[in-house]
Amino acid sequence: MLEVKNVSKTFNTASGPVHALKDITFKVNTGEFVSIVGKSGSGKSTLLSILGALDTPTDGSITVDDTAIEKLSGHQQTKYRGKKIGFVFQQYNLIPNLTALENVVLALEFGGYPATSRVDRAVKLLESVGIEEDQQHRRPTRLSGGQQQRVSIARALANEPAFILADEPTGNLDSATGKKIFDLLHDLSRNQNTTIVVVTHDLDIAGKTDRTFTIVDGKITTK
């Protein structure tokens, strides 16, 4: 379970402090598929960074399965990200000179997966998201946007994470491909009991998730 309690984030800028997040509190149950919607600059990405242990809150706590991630050291947070969190980005962010298979293997390596079975697992993951064998050995530039996002999802699933954080996962895709990717995430949530938090501005997508949080000026307004 993911529990966010009284989380605030303040950035000190030259023009004074900016309160990006203000006393945010919510819970996401295991296997739940939730969405966070909000306008640009509302604090969505900051919240995602804090949930993903990429940044630390100024106040409050984030607990994942009894682990307070804001109290982990930088190195521990990195290891934690590798094993417990899967990221799916709007621009896919695959490593360009690695093949689809190697991108997934890389995540397995960072997560400490045994070297001898990394390739087998990566192949299975890619097949599970619909990447065929001939596509697995292609570099990202030789894959379509939808295929790249599928590889990105396979990479996010590599280490059986506690939850997946997806930042505008369909933002760069056409509506048909976007729907397929959304359906894939939905299936993961339902069939594999994977907790998924999606940040999106697409209200249609948000409406199909189990719950939707709306964030305005750093505050959660709807749960």
Add this chain to the structure above:
Amino acid sequence: MNVLTRGVKNTLRSPIRSGAIVLMFAISIALILSMLVARSSVLSKIDEVKATAGTSVTIRPAGVMGNMGGGDPLTAEQLSTIKSTDHISATTMTLSDQLSSDDTSLESSLEFGGFGQRQRESSSSSESSTQAGGAAMQMPTPGITVTGTTDVNSVSTDGSDLNITSGETIDTDSSDNVALIGSTLAEKNSLEVGDTFTAYDQTITIKGIYETDNRFQDSGIIMPLATLQSLTDQADVVSTVVATVDSSDNVSATVNSLKSSLGDDADITSEVQRAEESVSSLEGIASLALAGVIAAAIAGAAIVLLAMIMVVRERRREIGVMKAIGGTDGKVVGQFITEGLTLTVFGAVIGMVLGILVSGPMTTSLVSSQNTINTSQRGGMATRGDSTSNSSTQRPQGGPGGFEGGFQQLQTNATQVTASLTPDIIAIALGVTLVISLIGTAIPAWFTARVRPAEVLRTE
């Protein structure tokens, strides 16, 4: 695939850029190696030339060279000053004189010849002019050189022991009227060991006959110093002192000390000084080579450093993603260090091979170009010799002989530099390469470690 293989694979990401980096780095490594070889070879030659130069210092009355020139002999007081100078461990003193046919029963075995006649005419032109219109002069013969010495071996021009072909050497500490005579002079006068001749109105006994490879030398007479001083009425004075310095490291200081104490009354020269003059161009090459090593090392480090910084800046997002999905600083930094080291290893291997191939020709080229410059400068000085007669670097024109001939030999020796690649040089080159590689990769690695994934991903 692990950190190492990813790092190596990344170097092929942009083959043209990687190739250019490797090539530039290889050239800088080749330059480093070549310059190290040149420097090492030149320094070895400098040491070799200095080692063969000996530790002797020659002190003559100012203006004297052999039996030419003028000036007053060195006095007892000056000799005392020389002997008491620090670092002088031994002295050999000589007094030279010319026996004219009026002073001896011997007939000179030398003839003036064309060269000597011109010199004689030049030196006696004023005398001849006073006799203009008079009777034709009788053609004299050259004088016989008599050398009084405390060490008969010092008479030998090449530094070797005097070769006495018959009889025995003389006791140079005595003041007996005894002498060694040159083989040519002995033959000319049909003299043998035990025979006598007259000189300075005294009867001199021949104790031995010597022979050198020098006809001028073989036409002379050697006596104990005290004997010649007595015969020529020049008690306690000498024309040349050869002082032996305790160490080659102290020669320059000793020369300076002697110049300070004897002032303008004496001309002081040393083989080490001559050697230093002859190797001065080599020292210039050594300095140039060192500057080349430093410049090439800086260039090499800059190439790797800037290339890797460019790579890190270009791939900030990739670094951020790797950190976001669990890549620790160690693994991410390790990958970039591997990438940098792969480039430098390729560059170093190519550079080493290139350096080995070009170090010989480059050393030869450096030495010959420097010598060309020196020869050109020396030629220029000779041309303007009259107007710069007080130049310390000016050389008298005419054929070299004795000390000057030795100097030319030193110079010739100094230009014969052979480039040699030793394990030490390779070790130094590898060390420099390693330092460059570490500098070139450590700083970009530091930039890599500072990349915060949240900042990179926030820019989406």
